[in-house]
Amino acid sequence: MKRLIFSMAALAILAACASKDVKEQPGAGVEERKPSVDVVKPPVKPKPDTGPVVKPVDRKPIVANPLKDPSNILSKRSVFFDYDSAIVKDEFKPLVTAHARYLVQNRSAKITIQGNTDERGSREYNIALGQRRADSVKQMMLLLGTQEAQIETVSFGEEKPRASGHDEAAYSENRRGDIVYAGE
């Protein structure tokens, strides 16, 4: 069941391969905080023995890049924060650790961490708050051996919200740091 779902998700991502910027994909935000089974909707009905429905787009292996493999934690790119906080919460530490390890193992890989805030308050102060969130993720990666030159932290402040609502559900989705690999 799990494999099936992951494969479906992989297909979905391949189908959407034109949009490389993970951050921009609508609805991409919530999945990190939910059990991964909830990722694919509508739910896939179990069909015993059918196995993964891989009618390949072409014959290439579906998962070549761990950064894009939905079953790999490296495909998770968003770290969410509490209100007025830049502390990386425990639930996101495995994600940050995985990316730090990847960067240690791939010294030529580079990332940008994009900090974001909810819409409340001064736009420029929010740029600074988003920067602090991105830097907080970066500091954790540096402690894990990632090199300074592999990471640039920038802030979008409240300017590029993923959720457009004006309630806590939207706000919590927008208090976020996104990891984007160079070339993506």
Added chain:
Amino acid sequence: MRYQEPFNCFLLSLLWLLLAPAAFAQLKIEIIGGGANQVPIAIAPFKAEETLPQQVTGIVAADLHRSGLFRIVDSGGLTPIPAEPAEVEYPVWSARGAEALVIGTVSPMANGYWDVRFRLMDVVKQTQLTGFAYQVTTQQLRNTAHRIADAVYEKLTGDIGVFSTRITYVVKNGTRFELQVADADGYGAQTILASNEPIISPAWSPDGTRLAYVSFERKKPIVYVQSLLTSQRTVAANFKGSNSAPAWSSDGKRLAVVLTKDGNSQIYLINADGSGVTRLTNTSTIDTEPNFSPDGQWVIFTSDRGGSPQIYRVPVTGGTPERLTFEGSYNVSPRYAPDGKSFVFIQRNAGRFNVAVQDFVSRQPQLLTENGVDESPSFAPNGRIILYATEIRARGILAAVSSDGRVRQRLSATAGDVREPAWGPILKSQ
């Protein structure tokens, strides 16, 4: 040394520059409230004004009315309409309740220009208070009307008029962002920059010829300076990390910007061309939203060095910053008054964000608005009006409040959200 992003070139196609006026982007102005003591003034139609492609007296009346300091007295139904002092029958105007009267003439000149003359008459004393003549092109007629309103305003209130100045702001329409410049009455909007990525924090150079702003067109905040005369623009700050919050020094030679190249958000001084970077603040906390004092001696800014965002000032030469705000846990976005005696800022109280002013002597904050969603306040160059961004029914609009809190205006675009306003300077050439 500039930090280069290796993978941004394809993003440049998302951006394009426009200079043509955006006809759809007109701002509409509503006035709420008014001054306590309004001067009753009549504005007689100028002689031969009907031959003009652009009426003048209607704009003068609208400007004066909008300030909240004048009551426009009906000037209709008189024949002949007075155009010279000798033609004014003062008792008629007194009977209508006017204390001041504007008369004038327009006539075409051989070179295609228009000769526009006006006089401001004191109806009570039956004397001329002021008068000017202008030789202008058809395109300058609207601005000439604003200048006449400025002259009347100055004579009758003792303050500097700002009707002939301009404002800048950002319009967001769907995923499209436009940095626009318009007359202070919202007319003549021109798009300076259009982009599919956000634009924030526009700031006027003191001579009104350039705008500094932050654009996200290269997937990170970068500070640009753009000439309004040539539309040429240069990168003022593009260092590793975020570059934001530009503010002009009073001589127009330097900018204060917020950079993260050395870690956290700190305030730096740079030359307007991006050279000569020096660090002004030195903390491990957030220092942002710098703004120069009019005398060029101080920089006021927001910092959370004390645990919550508060307003501080530091000598432009560096030194120990002094904390200025103590009420509440969130005071941000400070901007000096043109006379340097007070500053305007945003104060949060119980989750609501309002415009407040505080003078440097009493140090008492005074709330001016109660909308709860206000941001980005800045003074008009005469210090009498504060322009800011707010929301009505979840739509971004601009609003203005007189510095005594009595007169309010709203400026909304016909479409989209308007935000990030900044009032331009009084141009020296006028």
